[in-house]
Every structure is written in C-alpha cells, then in structure tokens.
Amino acid sequence: MINSLFAERVAKLRTENNMTLETFGELIGLTKSSVGNIEKMRKPASLDVVYKIAEQFNVSIDYLLGRTDNPEINK
Template sequence: MATFGQRLREIRNEHNLTQKQFAKMFQLSESAIGMYERDEREPSFKLTNEIADQFNVSTDYLLGRTDNPRPTDYGDDIDPKEIAEFEVFVNNPNHGIFFRDYLSAPEERKKELLQFWRFIREAEKDRKPGDRQGE
C-alpha cells in the first residue's frame, strides 16, 4: 500500500497543483508539504480530514489503508463527513473496543456498525457528564 506522502503527491499532481499552491490551500508552508510528501512528517487528524474533504477521497485512502480513493458508498442517506466523524469515534481508545475491527471489516459489516453507532449517538445526544447511561 502507498504511504500518506505518496498519496498526497498523487492528489496534488492529479489536480495540477504545485507544492506552494497546495500549501496555500491548507495554510501550510511549502516545506511542510515537501516533508509530508517525503514521509518525514505525519499529518494531524484535522489536516487529513481537510484534505479528504477538499479532494473527495477517504481518509483511509490518504493513510494507505485502501486503494479505493472514494468514500465507501453506504447509500444516499449517509454523508462522507458522517463517516469521518464515525471513524474518529471508532479510533478513540475509549470507544473502540466494540468497533475495533471496523476498518478491516467487510462492507456489509461496516454498514451494520455505522447504523449501530447512529443509534448510540442519537440515544446519548442529550446525556451530560455524570448521567447514567440510558437516563
């Protein structure tokens, strides 16, 4: 699989952007882009998400976890930003036990886990710190 740096360079070149132009898009220095492309520096979650959103690719693609650049098609009712939010939730060590196999799961299982997360998110949306689960 490719590295973040390779994917970044690939995307930049596909869009005919110089390192300077690309850096300006994300308010970074040209040297930072060069370091990312040489895999000398790792991006923040925020930057990874911003690049994914800007170029309509998945964060998994940027990070070299898949060769499929487009977000998984879960259907019209699921927004790619929701997928990104879910992946942040899944990667949180406090939440990830149940969802730990999400990234390597087959597409059908990913859909099931996403639906389960939606249920949890909705049920817990008004819960405040210190409230017991389900109250």
C-alpha cells in the first residue's frame, strides 16, 4: 500500500517519538532503508507492517491509512 498520508503519518509518529529510522525498523522488523523507503513512498507497506506500525504507536490502522483523523483505537 502506497499512500502519501500513510507515509506522512508514519514519519510524523516516528519523529514525535524520537526514533531513528534504524531504531524504528528494529522494533517492527524492517531495515533502516525499508522504513525510509516507506516514508518516501518508494516501497509499499504490507498489511503485516501496517499492523506492526499501528501496534508500536498505539494508533488505529484507520488513522494510519487516512480514513480518520482520530488516532485513538476504538474498542
């Protein structure tokens, strides 16, 4: 999935949490370059990666995908 809003939100969440590309990649099982490619929309993120990103930042997948501007997970 390549979506500019997704890429922007991943980058924003990563930087707001003071994570480097390398640190974030290690947490979700990707290389530094893979995370950079996702943030620059050069590489699509698999559903598994989208899920891991949402879990890492405790936000909803709908927020990451731009379906809502509310990052909270509805339970």
